[in-house]
Amino acid sequence: MSTVNEVSDRSTPESGGVRAVTRAFEVLQCFTAVRPVLSLAEIVRESGLPRTTVLRLIDTLVGERMLRHAADGRITVGARLIRLAAFAEAAWAVPEETADRMTRLAQETGETASLYARSGLRRVAVGQSPSPYSLRHVVQVGDEMPLLLGAASTLLVAASGPDAAAHLLDVLPAAERSGVDTDAFRAAVADAQRAGYAVSHGAREPGNSGVAVIVREGDERRPAVVLGLGGPTARFTEERVPVFLEALAAAAADIRRSGLPAALD
Amino acid sequence: MSTVNEVSDRSTPESGGVRAVTRAFEVLQCFTAVRPVLSLAEIVRESGLPRTTVLRLIDTLVGERMLRHAADGRITVGARLIRLAAFAEAAWAVPEETADRMTRLAQETGETASLYARSGLRRVAVGQSPSPYSLRHVVQVGDEMPLLLGAASTLLVAASGPDAAAHLLDVLPAAERSGVDTDAFRAAVADAQRAGYAVSHGAREPGNSGVAVIVREGDERRPAVVLGLGGPTARFTEERVPVFLEALAAAAADIRRSGLPAALD
Incomplete structure (x- = not known):
């Protein structure tokens, strides 16, 4: 239509x-x-x-x-x-138990925890719980980011289906692809598809790192959802990333039970 | 412009x-x-x-x-x-202390407490705290209501300046005025201007009553704001309305100190 x-x-x-x-x-x-x-x-x-x-x-x-x-x-x-806000707020409110679980994840890891959903050719932050450090990754609920950059994006594409990377590169406007290494993107999506998680260092911004795990695979009717941690690369060391991934996996399993915003149902 | x-x-x-x-x-x-x-x-x-x-x-x-x-x-x-909601939500959030005071008012009186602001030719609910009774006045934040009907409307017009009633009747589309006794409206606004409060029974809906007091007078740059209680007429008796008005006056004085949503500044 x-x-x-x-x-x-x-x-x-x-x-x-x-x-x-x-x-x-x-x-x-x-x-x-x-x-x-x-x-x-x-x-x-x-x-x-x-x-x-x-x-x-x-x-x-x-x-x-x-x-x-x-x-x-x-x-x-x-x-x-106000009225639109009340409508959107009700639909996009993260269930309380899920929000509490994200707060606990941010406290355990010291990094900002964010819930991202795929929204067309972008990803959008639907929930967040900030790192307790003053140097931290800052994301606002509603922020939109490109789908070609960063761990959460790579994983959202990977979780959108086997041909999602090729399809995205076909339909993205040239301006959005410019300066992006599309071969590296394809390889990263394939890796993420196999591993079920993604890690990136400095993909969107120098010195900013991210790790993400799948909360829900997407299909035509429901967008893919991932849970990510973001913060300074100095804190995303080889020793700590595996610890972060373990914490993320446990939180994602809990969030699957406690639920996503109604708008993502 | x-x-x-x-x-x-x-x-x-x-x-x-x-x-x-x-x-x-x-x-x-x-x-x-x-x-x-x-x-x-x-x-x-x-x-x-x-x-x-x-x-x-x-x-x-x-x-x-x-x-x-x-x-x-x-x-x-x-x-x-989500993004528009986050923007509007931040601007329209009722300060926590004000929200708590409205909750206390609803508990004290047993009736739904609402904060209304004038919005052009309508009034809009910017905050609410529901009555604990199952038979109660239900208002959602963002609900818009006509300015010609009900205690809160009468008082919002009264608090918009000395010529507000005449001006409103001039500019309101005929459809909004139809079926409304404009002489009675003018008289009610004049009464509200003198008294600083308004009471109505069955103005918008049969069996529904309201009382309201001024939180802030309006001028060209800032809309008038009132605090109201709404509920079934059976509970808005001659004995209880003065008690409601006293509780409203005390809450309005506290709300003046604790503040209104940022968008109303």
């Missing part, structure tokens, strides 16, 4: 409408829990959209009360987002 | 775009925390939009990963809504 409509939309006067919706969400996606107030210039820079387009969309989103003008002239959250 | 753009949008090819954005949010607003999965028929009924429009918008929203197709063919939350 999606493909048919996309094609028909391009040839009808409605195509501007669909594009406007896409762009409105590009504007909304500039905001995050840690950056809840943005200036017009920041939204223009962040979204990559023309200034006049951003102005028009902000006007529409303010009219919809999804955004509002703050007292200092910048743009922030509108009252109508 | 808003008016200028609205007018120019109507005369340019972009108008379809703005309308599509508005309609996309109408589709998203059909979902709530208690109704997180909807069928196409339910969305058509709830939004009042044509079926073909709803189909096209769902397709776009699924493409944006704001929604997704559930295993049973119905529509539910998509992965990208």
Whole structure:
């Protein structure tokens, strides 16, 4: 259905409408829990959209009360987002027992524990429990990351089915593949498929390491889910990575029992 | 700015775009925390939009990963809504001490305590603490209600400034005013302005009563906020309403100190 409509939309006067919706969400996606107030210039820079387009969309989103003008002239959250937030929050809430188990994992290992789900051509953080160290891997729930980089990504692709790596490389826009060693990616996915876990050092950022294990394999209806630990490479030594993997495996087994957010069911 | 753009949008090819954005949010607003999965028929009924429009918008929203197709063919939350939710949730979170004070108020009085803010031509529930009784007033955070009906609405208008009632009746669409006794509304707002509180019985729903007190007066930059108790009229007797008002006044004074959600600052 999606493909048919996309094609028909391009040839009808409605195509501007669909594009406007896409762009409105590009504007909304500039905001995050840690950056809840943005200036017009920041939204223009962040979204990559023309200034006049951003102005028009902000006007529409303010009219919809999804955004509002703050007292200092910048743009922030509108009252109508509460309802969407309540809806999304209920669907994406990590079950309490699972959240507690992730907290325990972060305490045991000293590293930030994150639950990632595959979301189309990206991975998204659906749960997190921070490392107690001040030097730590910081991830916010809702953060999206490329599927070609990092242990959690490699493993999410591996857990999406035998042809997932080849398919992903086929459908990813060229911009997302640029600078990525696709042969190394294919080999890493094959390794992860065999091992059931993945380890990466400096794949997304220099000095940042990650290890991940599978919580659930994906199929057409349910996305793959992995549990990962992230932190400074200096703490992800040859001695400690096996300890991390053991802790991850135990936590993943518990999380399979205590459950995932309702939206992933 | 808003008016200028609205007018120019109507005369340019972009108008379809703005309308599509508005309609996309109408589709998203059909979902709530208690109704997180909807069928196409339910969305058509709830939004009042044509079926073909709803189909096209769902397709776009699924493409944006704001929604997704559930295993049973119905529509539910998509992965990208997590990020918006995290943003809105952070901005709209009721400070812990304020939430605790509302819980205590609900326990003391036995009625559902709600915090309402004015949001344009509506009021929106930004916080709530449920009554311990099984027969109780049920409100969800994010619920929007008309500004012409109920104690909290009357008081929000009264707290928006001396001409707020007249202005509201000027700008409200005729459909929202139909069936409402506007003279009685004006008189109730004037009473609320003098008293600093409002009481209503069966204004929105038969058998449902409410009392409300002002937490903060509104101005152009900050919306008015009120604290209310809602429940069955049988429990809002002449003897108990003064007790409720006293409990509300004490809680409102504490909430002024402990603070409102960041988005209301």
